[in-house]
Amino acid sequence: MKRRDFLGAASAGAVLAGCGSRETSPAAVASDPQQTLHWKMVTTWPKNFPGLGTGANHIAKLINEMSGGRIHVTVYGDSELVPAMEVFDAVSSGTAQMGHGAAYYWKGKSEAAQFFATVPFGMNAQEMNAWLFYGGGMELWREVYAPFGVLPVAAGNSGVQMGGWFNREINSLADLDGLKMRIPGLGGEVLKRAGGTPVGMAASDIFTSLQSGAIDATEWVGPYNDLALGLYKVAKYYYYPGWHEPGTTLECLVNKAAYAALPEDLQSIVVNACLVVNGDMLSEYTARNNAALQSLIHEHHVDVRAFPDSVLQRLRALSEQVVAEIAGKDELSGRVFESYRSFQRQVFSWHDISERAYMNVRES
Numbered sequence: 001m002k003r004r005d006f007l008g009a010a011s012a013g014a015v016l017a018g019c020g021s022r023e024t025s026p027a028a029v030a031s032d033p034q035q036t037l038h039w040k041m042v043t044t045w046p047k048n049f050p051g052l053g054t055g056a057n058h059i060a061k062l063i064n065e066m067s068g069g070r071i072h073v074t075v076y077g078d079s080e081l082v083p084a085m086e087v088f089d090a091v092s093s094g095t096a097q098m099g100h101g102a103a104y105y106w107k108g109k110s111e112a113a114q115f116f117a118t119v120p121f122g123m124n125a126q127e128m129n130a131w132l133f134y135g136g137g138m139e140l141w142r143e144v145y146a147p148f149g150v151l152p153v154a155a156g157n158s159g160v161q162m163g164g165w166f167n168r169e170i171n172s173l174a175d176l177d178g179l180k181m182r183i184p185g186l187g188g189e190v191l192k193r194a195g196g197t198p199v200g201m202a203a204s205d206i207f208t209s210l211q212s213g214a215i216d217a218t219e220w221v222g223p224y225n226d227l228a229l230g231l232y233k234v235a236k237y238y239y240y241p242g243w244h245e246p247g248t249t250l251e252c253l254v255n256k257a258a259y260a261a262l263p264e265d266l267q268s269i270v271v272n273a274c275l276v277v278n279g280d281m282l283s284e285y286t287a288r289n290n291a292a293l294q295s296l297i298h299e300h301h302v303d304v305r306a307f308p309d310s311v312l313q314r315l316r317a318l319s320e321q322v323v324a325e326i327a328g329k330d331e332l333s334g335r336v337f338e339s340y341r342s343f344q345r346q347v348f349s350w351h352d353i354s355e356r357a358y359m360n361v362r363e364s
Contacts, residue, residue, distance in 0.1 A: 044101035047077025062273035084202035099253035104185030120319035125247035156250030156281035161242030164219035165235035187244025223292035
């Protein structure tokens, strides 16, 4: 979907009751630039958490600045206004005008939502952005969320993640049997097929759950975030690669009625603030992950290991089964899957002789 199409998606002329703060309505903002519209952004991340939480803060700051004070966005971390896993409902109901999270958290709303976050052994960040903005992905994402009155915007990407933290060695697929692991989305279903038990939980609960033994393993993001969460204190082994999250897109959720009630210039500001952070966040992770990894290895003596090839091969086969089954559940999921897989195939042909070929030569 072209960005200009996105900006024109909702009519700015319809002013709907309850979209703004009690003090100022969107209509007042449109007619009087000195008025301020107060919006709330709820997030699935701890307040000010590096990369993810600060990315949400960056969106709010850009909107506040670019609107010249006509919109003021206040950011709420996990459980400050609503719990992390209730962010989607809060935006859908209008409790908050915006949210920041990841689409795989909302598989209970729509199985198809998971494709817009990440797919095991699927596209990386560069490819995801290409699919969303030039391969029809954004149009499908909007269609999936439309019944809930929510407008999605790509708003960050972590790049390829780590495979996770484990308190047991993973030498074969049998070592995943009975493993209780915090892992969301499609990756969690793959783990289940491999004999493990996927557990869903917010970031704020991961450390204590791993420490107490409530879970045996966890994935989070990568060195930059994992160091900040202190996971090296409660797990022995740090595995790679992140087969389950090869390029996770973060999302900004916008209440559709609140967005439609804005004048066109403010609509453009809201969307483009998200798009700025969509690129900026990936740059931040690329810049900071290695320094954090070196700190984990040399200062905290973390045992970094690669998953055995036999384990990855079996997980890949299971991933194909899981994704195909979800695609067959309903017509919309099937269309999303077909679009995703078709784009992945065609972009692979190019990357095989460009990105991959160059990396192989550069490192030889």
